[in-house]
Amino acid sequence: MVLNRLGGRSRLAALAAAAVLVVAPVAAACGDDDSPSSPSTPTSPIAPPVPTSPPAADEPADPVAAKAEITKNWTAFFDAKTPVDEKVRVLENGEQMRPVLAAFAQDPNAAKSSAKVSAVSFTAKDKAEVTYDLLVGGTPAIPDSKGTAVEQEGTWKVSVQTLCALVKQSGNAAVPGC
Missing domain, CATH: 1.20.5 (Single alpha-helices involved in coiled-coils or other helix-helix interfaces)
Known part of the structure; x- marks a missing residue:
């Protein structure tokens, strides 16, 4: 034991x-290396440097500003009160799609439509997925719709792909540009 x-x-x-x-x-x-015989003096702790990281590879340089611009342009594009020239400016390849936009301007349902963006997530520096409600007369006609925004010539725009998907949903399959 x-x-x-x-x-x-x-x-x-x-x-x-x-x-x-x-x-x-x-x-x-x-x-303390300078005076080995003396006891080391306490020092105040130094905070480690905070790393500043560049934006993620799938985000633009300023994602907050990009989301604000996407929301603004998306809302303007689907607003019936927005003139065709402004819609051309906020649509990818807008000038090529001017005839489609002019035709939509004459549609009575389009005159009552609008959109409310609920989410934006970036899939690349120049592309984002947009979740929105397509409203007719203020009532969601197509809730939680998905579309894409693209940056073109320094402006975030509604993608032609999104417009063409909506055209096809409406039954107009033979629209020039889609």
Whole structure:
């Protein structure tokens, strides 16, 4: 029984010695190199630098501003009160799609339509998925719709793909440009 106690104590002594061998060099390395004989003076902790990371590969340089522009342009595009020239400006390849936009301007249902953007998520620096409600007379006609926005010539625009998908849903499959 006495041997077990001594064995336990010798194991404890060995662990303590190992701890001293590990901690002593580390503590010495942290001392003041200029004056080895003087005890090191406590220093105030220095906060580690905060890394500044560039935008993610799938986001534009300023994602907050891009989301605001996408929402603004998306809302303007689907607003019946927005003139065709402005819609051309906020639609990808808008000038090519001017005839489609002019035809929509004459449609009575389009005159009552609008959109409310609920989410924007970037899939590339120049492309985003947009979740929106397509409203007719203020009532959701197509809730939680999905479309895409693209950056073209420095402006975030409704994609032609989104417009053509809506044209096809309306039953007009043979629209020029789609």
